[in-house]
Every structure is written in C-alpha cells, then in structure tokens.
Amino acid sequence: MKKNILLIVNPVAGGIDKSEIIEATFLFAEKKGLNLALYKTTGIDDISKIKVLYDSLKPERVIIAGGDGTIKFVAEALENVDVIFGIIPAGSANGLATDLNIPKQLEESLSIAFHNAFTEMDMIVINGKTSLHLSDLGLNAELIKNYESSAIHGKWGYALQVFNTLVDIEEPFTAIITANGQTVERVAQMIVIANSKKYGTGVVINPDGIMDDGKFELVVLKSLDLTIFAKIITGNIPIESGDVEIISTDRANIKLHSPVSFQIDGEYCGRETELNVAISPHKLKVAIPI
Numbered sequence: 057m058k059k060n061i062l063l064i065v066n067p068v069a070g071g072i073d074k075s076e077i078i079e080a081t082f083l084f085a086e087k088k089g090l091n092l093a094l095y096k097t098t099g100i101d102d103i104s105k106i107k108v109l110y111d112s113l114k115p116e117r118v119i120i121a122g123g124d125g126t127i128k129f130v131a132e133a134l135e136n137v138d139v140i141f142g143i144i145p146a147g148s149a150n151g152l153a154t155d156l157n158i159p160k161q162l163e164e165s166l167s168i169a170f171h172n173a174f175t176e177m178d179m180i181v182i183n184g185k186t187s188l189h190l191s192d193l194g195l196n197a198e199l200i201k202n203y204e205s206s207a208i209h210g211k212w213g214y215a216l217q218v219f220n221t222l223v224d225i226e227e228p229f230t231a232i233i234t235a236n237g238q239t240v241e242r243v244a245q246m247i248v249i250a251n252s253k254k255y256g257t258g259v260v261i262n263p264d265g266i267m268d269d270g271k272f273e274l275v276v277l278k279s280l281d282l283t284i285f286a287k288i289i290t291g292n293i294p295i296e297s298g299d300v301e302i303i304s305t306d307r308a309n310i311k312l313h314s315p316v317s318f319q320i321d322g323e324y325c326g327r328e329t330e331l332n333v334a335i336s337p338h339k340l341k342v343a344i345p346i
Contacts, residue, residue, distance in 0.1 A: 058091040061170075062115040064106065064130055066097045066122035069147040077121045077144055077162060084166050097126065103133040110134055117343075119169050123147010124189055124256070124321045131179070131340055132186050142169025142343040149322035151256035152189045155267070156344050173346045176338040177267045180251050182331055187320045188340070190255060190262075193310070193328070194229065194246035195280060197317035201324040229316045233274065235308040242301070245280035247310065248273075249333055256322075264302055270337040274303040274310075306335045 063081050065074050078094060085092035093113055095106060110118070110133075120130050121144040131141070144165045145153035156175070158165050180187040228243045250262035250273045262273045278299040308331075315327035 058089060060113045060115040061085055061090050061092045061117050061119060062095065062109065062113055063092055063119045063121065064095050064097065064126070066126040066147070069122040069126055071148065072146060074121055074146060077146060080162055080166060081119060081121070081144070084170060088170060097122075103129060106130060106133040110137060110139075115139065117142060117170070119144060121146045124149045124151050125323055127152055128186060128188055128321045128323075131188060135179070135186070135339055138341075140172075140174050140341045140343055144169060149256045151254065151322070152252070154256050154258055155189065155252040155254045155265075156342065158345065168345050169343050171343065171346070174341045174343045175268055177340040177342055178251060178270060178272070179336045179339040180249060180272050180333060181336050182249060182320060182333050183328070185320055185325070186336075187249065187251065189252055189321045190248055190250050191318070191320040192246055192248040193231070193312070193316045193318050193331070194244065194277075196246060196248075197319040197324060200319045200322060201317055228279070230313040231276075232311040233276075233303065233308060234310075235274065235303050235305040242276050242278065244276050244278050246277040248275040248277070249331075250275055262302065264304055268338065270335055271304050271306050272333070272335055274305070274308060274333075276301040276303070308333045 063078070065078060067074055082092050093109070093115070095109055117140050118130065118134065119142040120127050123145070124147060126147060127143060143153050143156070143158050144162065145158060145160050150160070158168055177188065182191060228245050231242050231244060231247060233240050233242060248261055250265050252267050253260050253262050253265040255261055262275050264273050278301065310331040310333070312329045315329050318325045318328045318331070
C-alpha cells in the first residue's frame with residue numbers, strides 16, 4: 057500500500073501563484089511511489105479541517121507550502137502528532153526556512169522536504185500562543201502592523217511602511233524582565249523573543265539561537281536609531297553593538313509600563329502590557345538539508 061503524504065498550500069501567501077509548486081510536488085511524490093493529498097487553506101476553520109484530514113489519512117509526512125504564518129498554524133493544528141514536516145518557502149515572510157537553510161529553489165526545497173534528515177525544533181509559548189521563529193515587542197511589530205493595514209502589499213508596500221514607521225517612531229519603552237531567578241529593568245526600542253538566529257532578510261539578530269537546545273533568547277535592543285533599523289530590516293548588516301543585551305532562558309516574564317506593539321512570527325497581535333514566555337522543547341520534526 058502506498059504511503060500517504062499531505063500537502064498543505066496557502067494560496068495567497070507571498071502573493072504568488074502556487075500551481076507550479078502543486079504540480080511539482082505531485083510529480084515528485086509519484087516518482088517516489090507515494091500517494092499525495094492536497095489541502096488548500098481558506099482562512100475559515102483551517103486548523104480543525106487539517107486535524108480531521110490528518111486523522112483520516114495518517115500521512116507519514118506533511119509538506120507545507122507557504123510562509124512563517126502558514127507553518128505556524130499547521131504546527132499548532134498538528135503539534136501533538138508524530139510526523140515530519142517539510143517546508144517549501146512560498147510566503148512573504150520565510151524566516152524559519154531561511155534559518156533552517158532551506159533554499160527557495162523549488163526542486164531543492166522539494167528534495168529536502170521529502171528526505172529523512174530532520175531536526176526536532178522547540179516551540180515557544182507566549183501568553184498561550186505558539187511562536188516557532190521570532191516574535192518581538194516595539195519597532196518591528198509597529199512596522200508589521202502598518203504593513204498589514206496598508207492597501208499596498210509586496211516589496212513596494214513594505215518599503216513604504218518602513219518609511220512611515222521610521223517617521224512615526226515611538227519613544228523607547230520600559231520593561232521589567234524576570235528570567236533565570238533575576239529581575240531587571242530595561243529601557244528598549246525593541247525586545248526580540250528568539251527561538252532562532254535570523255530574520256527572513258537573513259540578518260542575524262540572535263547569534264546564540266539554537267532551535268533545539270531547550271532555551272530561547274530575549275534580545276534587548278536598548279537604542280536603535282533610524283539608520284540602523286533601516287539596515288537591519290533590509291538585510292544589510294547584522295547587529296553588532298554594545299546597546300544589545302541577550303538573555304538566554306527557558307522561561308521569562310516581561311511587564312511593560314505601557315502597552316507596546318507585539319508580533320508573533322510576522323503576525324501583528326496588538327499591544328501588550330505583559331508577556332509570559334516559556335519553551336516547549338522538541339515539539340516539531342522539520343526536514344532539513346543534510
């Protein structure tokens with residue numbers, strides 16, 4: 057009997073047509089003697105539909121074609137099952153794929169998605185919500201909020217919101233951080249909650265990041281002028297500054313004096329005054345390059 061593979065495609069991710077990805081994945085599975093089932097997300101009750109489909113198919117692998125947001129909600133839907141996930145980068149934000157060194161070329165990413173090398177990634181739980189990659193408070197979350205509410209998407213829309221965000225830059229915020237049995241007060245422009253090293257631009261924001269070490273890092277950016285921020289988000293330079301503090305831990309509480317914009321894996325989540333953060337180790341098997 058042929059083994060089942062489930063392909064989950066987000067048709068709108070990244071604003072690109074997914075028909076080539078779907079066709080190539082079916083051909084790849086056929087050559088391998090595998091039975092491929094396709095599910096296209098609709099934005100309506102996808103998580104429960106994916107759970108039902110998984111239970112009926114019992115696939116040995118789930119291939120996800122989309123960006124960080126798509127990977128995140130599929131991981132949430134299937135976090136309690138023992139299955140290997142393959143990633144085909146096809147979103148506007150492909151930070152996790154970048155961090156795992158999964159190439160954007162379709163044939164290469166397909167080959168990786170189907171082969172047997174995998175890592176067991178940790179997940180981060182923030183106020184009950186799952187984060188796989190990078191979440192943050194402050195300036196970058198403001199940028200994501202502005203981009204999501206903009207009528208212009210794609211690279212030009214992003215560039216426009218970078219400009220608007222920098223023009224309307226907010227004052228630094230004060231955070232009380234409790235981690236590793238210590239409590240400290242910090243004034244920051246941005247705090248990154250990092251399970252990995254890089255943003256989707258390829259910029260290393262957290263050089264200490266290892267996705268399967270049972271820890272996450274709080275990267276506290278104490279001062280961030282407009283020039284440096286612009287370079288960070290466009291992928292021109294890594295952060296190398298004495299104004300950066302990194303706290304490695306498996307659990308943290310962050311209290312804010314006033315509400316601050318917050319995002320998880322590229323999705324704006326509103327303004328928060330307190331975050332409870334904890335690692336959930338070795339929750340996700342993801343296919344990686346050998």
